[in-house]
Amino acid sequence: MSALVSILDDEPAIRSMLADALAEAGFRTMTFGRATEFEAALRRTVPDVCLVDLGLPDRDGLSLVHRLALEKGATVIIISGRAQVQDRVTGLELGADDYIIKPFDPAEVVARIRARLRTQARPQSHGDLARFNGWTAHFDRYALVDEQGAETPFSHAEGAVLRLFLESPKRLISRAHMQESLGGGAGESFDRAMDVRISRLRTKLREDPKNPRLIKTIYGAGYIFLGDVTWE
Incomplete structure (x- = not known):
């Protein structure tokens, strides 16, 4: 259909x-x-x-x-x-x-x-639940759960970016790869969208915006997710 x-x-x-x-x-x-x-x-x-x-x-x-x-x-x-x-x-x-x-x-x-x-x-290479650094990401219900069980919802768009990071931990993800994987308008509007979504994810993961531990910006190149990830 x-x-x-x-x-x-x-x-x-x-x-x-x-x-x-x-x-x-x-x-x-x-x-x-x-x-x-x-x-x-x-x-x-x-x-x-x-x-x-x-x-x-x-x-x-x-x-x-x-x-x-x-x-x-x-x-x-x-x-x-x-x-x-x-x-x-x-x-x-x-x-x-x-x-x-x-x-x-x-x-x-x-x-x-x-x-x-x-x-x-696109077929997903992993399931709908990922664990990393004290967090559990539930992609079936769009929620992040911390070690105490507190839930923080994330949007469909934020989830797509988070999944991209969790499926390729400790590897450089370029802007070009993000655009190819996530779709959407190219150019400045896409870059702005990614900046916003990554900023929102950092906030939800309680990252220090000046020195994030998990989602690192590699200026002029892209991003690296530094967490240890297991999928279920």
Whole structure:
């Protein structure tokens, strides 16, 4: 069955344009003009990808993105007219997988969605539970658990970066390899997204931002994860 994409945007013309482009590309779609309708549908079906506009008439789009990323484990792509860098950073910090600025070419949206789905479809070389340095990462429920049993949720996007690190400990992971493995827009927007997600992971792992023990930045080259990892 083809992937299901939910489109949440209060502009009928944009909903129609995206639905037509996605249908032509072979996707199933559901469209919504209000967050309340969208959230009601989520109780019945969780789509493969959610396209979410931030300027909604009945709900703050950013809070909805945060909930989707943490509770549903859905791939979330923000589509917004807010082009300021801080808006993009905030959206990515709250767990969005990608951020597309209006006006856009529908073909770009289709390409970004396909890239995300290709990443998800790649066979995982390990299971859904990893232990490292007193932490347990549960990728089936998007949670980090410390030695005392306290849980910290992480988003779908943060989980993809964490899994990449845990599957290649003590090896340099370049930005180019991250882009190839994780998909998304290339260039400055991708680099910014990675910076945000790695910063969030360091915070959740209670790292000293000035001297992180686990996720080390190798300036001009990439990152190295220094933990000892076992998979179950």
